[in-house]
């Protein structure tokens with residue numbers, strides 16, 4: 001199991017950090033087998049697993065339920081669990097209780113918090129209480145409605161300068177890593193060289209200290225439309241649909257189950273059965 005310190009060492013040695021999302025036992029098991037440095041139990045589970053059109057519907061209960069399953073699938077990988085919508089925005093006490101719950105009930109190693117500004121005291125409180133925090137800036141899906149949709153962030157100079165200030169505040173507040181979502185690659189590079197903590201990009205170009213993609217997007221599994229920054233490395237939908245259709249066909253044609261998949265009784269036992 002890696003630690004927060006290992007990720008700093010990786011940054012300093014120029015070794016890229018591989019983060020993959022996972023939400024249950026099989027996906028986490030695969031991510032661990034694939035050698036992910038970090039597994040993110042993202043609130044993107046709302047979209048890719050639960051079928052919502054936004055992450056704001058994801059609850060603490062959802063995160064705990066899926067986090068536990070992911071942990072069982074990847075017991076030896078550093079797991080980060082997302083703090084869901086409104087779970088770290090009320091009192092510091094609420095933030096600490098929710099952060100502690102995620103860590104204690106799921107066995108995750110760290111939590112992720114979207115935003116800077118008013119989130120800074122919450123990040124500080126979590127870290128002081130002993131909960132490692134990953135910050136998340138750029139396109140922050142929980143506040144996409146306020147940002148005006150899912151758009152590239154920090155494209156103009158002023159917004160870019162504000163983001164540079166924000167990321168520094170997150171680092172000073174004690175975040176041990178930073179996810180940068182949907183920002184120009186030049187800005188991501190500038191942030192990555194300015195900060196001492198590692199940056200992990202999604203739609204942020206090649207110069208961040210690591211990359212993260214959503215499991216279902218990497219594998220083309222049940223997703224409707226993937227954003228521009230997604231590269232699909234497999235087509236699980238095609239493979240899985242073919243398997244299900246072949247099964248249905250063989251049931252209807254009575255080619256399944258054949259003798260290889262059936263149990264038989266001995267002849268003499270059959271005599272007893274028929275009397």
Ligand code: KIV
Pocket residue numbers: 021040041042043044045082136179181202212214
């Ligand atoms: O929920 C998630 O999957 C995320 C990543 C996109 C960084 O927050």
Ligand code: NA
Pocket residue numbers: 042043044055082141
């Ligand atoms: Na998320």
